[in-house]
Amino acid sequence: MNMMKIIKAKDYAELSRKAANIIAAQVILNPESVLGLATGSSPLGLYAELIKGYENGDLDFSKVRTVNLDEYRGLTKDNDQSYAYFMRENLFKHINIDMANTNVPDGTEPDAAKECARYDAVIESMGGVDIQLLGIGHTGHIGFNEPADEFKKGTNCVDLDPKTIEANARFFPSADDVPKQAYTMGIQSIMKAKKILLVANGEGKAEILYKACCGPITPRVPASVLQLHPDVVVVADEAALKVIEEKCPCCIG
Numbered sequence: 001m002n003m004m005k006i007i008k009a010k011d012y013a014e015l016s017r018k019a020a021n022i023i024a025a026q027v028i029l030n031p032e033s034v035l036g037l038a039t040g041s042s043p044l045g046l047y048a049e050l051i052k053g054y055e056n057g058d059l060d061f062s063k064v065r066t067v068n069l070d071e072y073r074g075l076t077k078d079n080d081q082s083y084a085y086f087m088r089e090n091l092f093k094h095i096n097i098d099m100a101n102t103n104v105p106d107g108t109e110p111d112a113a114k115e116c117a118r119y120d121a122v123i124e125s126m127g128g129v130d131i132q133l134l135g136i137g138h139t140g141h142i143g144f145n146e147p148a149d150e151f152k153k154g155t156n157c158v159d160l161d162p163k164t165i166e167a168n169a170r171f172f173p174s175a176d177d178v179p180k181q182a183y184t185m186g187i188q189s190i191m192k193a194k195k196i197l198l199v200a201n202g203e204g205k206a207e208i209l210y211k212a213c214c215g216p217i218t219p220r221v222p223a224s225v226l227q228l229h230p231d232v233v234v235v236a237d238e239a240a241l242k243v244i245e246e247k248c249p250c251c252i253g
């Protein structure tokens with residue numbers, strides 16, 4: 001039996017509203033929530049909805065703390081391709097969050113072991129993530145945990161998969177400019193979140209989303225480990241659910 005709750009949205013706008021409502025409910029119920037956040041294209045609409053929620057007075061982020069999944073190794077916070085910059089531009093600067101309560105791995109720390117240990121301590125000090133937002137990579141990565149022989153537990157420094165570099169090249173002048181490594185929260189840290197919300201849109205994600213939700217649980221498809229988490233909600237549009245709908249329709253709803 002699939003423990004994941006898979007919610008279908010007709011398009012990206014509906015997906016963004018539905019997923020934002022889940023985070024909004026968390027913040028309304030507990031204004032001191034710890035939110036695990038993601039970057040990439042998938043959560044952009046959701047962030048825009050949270051900003052609207054703040055602007056119309058429904059959401060107060062003044063006591064919310066956040067911890068982001070990952071950061072490119074080597075990029076400074078001010079580099080417009082860094083995930084720290086992304087979070088500021090697409091969410092933080094538009095809401096009343098205290099920037100001191102936001103955390104992103106430090107891409108400029110050259111000592112990987114040191115930065116991974118520091119970030120694990122940050123996650124630990126938050127006392128548990130209430131809801132972890134995830135996108136899914138074409139390789140099945142969550143955070144930047146790429147397919148591997150084992151699940152990485154804590155924060156780790158990864159070599160990005162060529163497929164990920166190719167997918168993310170759209171944001172850089174060329175594929176050669178995409179950093180080759182990143183710091184990412186580990187699978188164990190992600191799995192420790194009380195609730196997980198994964199968002200996926202577009203046909204390009206349909207096959208990997210099927211493998212993640214309905215295929216064997218394997219570090220070759222890192223997102224498949226989410227099948228073992230007791231409280232996962234996947235919100236996806238029709239295009240991303242195409243293969244699940246064909247092969248495993250009873251998993252939806």
Ligand code: F6R
Nearest residue numbers: 038039040041042135136137143
């Ligand atoms: C981003 C992250 C990645 C992305 C994934 C999907 O912080 O951790 O796992 O969620 O690469 O990216 P998009 O949403 O751009 O397709």
